Amino acid sequence: MAGISLYLGNALLNHTLRNSAYSQPAALYLALFTALPGPGDASGNPVASTEVSTAGGSLYARQAITFGAASGSSAANNGSTIVFPTAGVAWGTITYAGIMDASSGPHLLYYGPLTVAKIINAGDTAQLIVGNLTITYS
Numbered sequence: 001m002a003g004i005s006l007y008l009g010n011a012l013l014n015h016t017l018r019n020s021a022y023s024q025p026a027a028l029y030l031a032l033f034t035a036l037p038g039p040g041d042a043s044g045n046p047v048a049s050t051e052v053s054t055a056g057g058s059l060y061a062r063q064a065i066t067f068g069a070a071s072g073s074s075a076a077n078n079g080s081t082i083v084f085p086t087a088g089v090a091w092g093t094i095t096y097a098g099i100m101d102a103s104s105g106p107h108l109l110y111y112g113p114l115t116v117a118k119i120i121n122a123g124d125t126a127q128l129i130v131g132n133l134t135i136t137y138s
Contacts, residue, residue, distance in 0.1 A: 005040040005108040025101035028109070029062035030082050030133075032126060033096035040108040051098075052120075057088040062103050065128075067135065078133040084126040091120035097133065110135055 004012075014020035031037075035050040052060040063084055067076040098111040120126050 003039055003111050005111065007040055007107050008109045009039075025109075027101075027103075028065050028067075029100045029103050030065040030078075030128065031062045031098040031100050031108075032060070032084070032091070032094045033098060033111075034092045034094060036096055036113075037098050037108060037111050039111075040106075050096075052091045052094070058091060059085040059088040060091060061085060062100055064103075065099065065133075074137040076135050077131045078128060079130065081130045082128040086125045087120050087122055089122050091124075091126075094118045094120055094126060097128075099135070 011022045015022035032052045033050045034052065037049055037051070052058065054060050061084070063082045065082055066079040068079045070076045094114060095117045096111060096113050099109045101107045101109055118126060
C-alpha cells in the first residue's frame with residue numbers, strides 16, 4: 001500500500017515521540033474504493049471518500065483482514081484470502097484499497113492503488129488472495 005493516513009501518522013508519531021497512548025484496533029477491515037481516498041483528515045475520515053456504496057442492493061461490506069508478522073524488510077502481508085459478497089449491482093471500477101479500523105465509519109489507516117484495476121459488475125465477486133496485500137515501511 002502506498003500511503004499512511006494522516007490520522008494514523010499523527011497517532012504513531014505521538015505514541016513513539018511523545019509517550020501518548022495509541023490503542024490498537026480490535027479488528028481491521030479491507031475497504032474498496034473507486035478513486036484515491038487520500039490521506040484522510042486528522043479524524044481518520046477519508047477525504048472525498050469514494051468507497052464502494054452500500055446503496056441500491058450492492059451488498060458491499062468491508063471485510064475483516066489479518067496480517068502475518070512483519071518481516072525483516074519492514075513489511076507485513078495479509079494472512080488469509082479475503083472474499084467480498086457477490087455484488088448485487090455494479091460496484092464500478094475498483095482502483096484503490098484501504099485498511100480501516102471499523103466495519104463502518106472511520107478510521108482510515110492505510111491506503112494504496114491496486115496493481116490492476118478491477119471492474120465489478122452485478123454477479124461478480126471481488127477477492128484478495130493471501131499474501132497479495134503488503135504494508136511496507138521504508
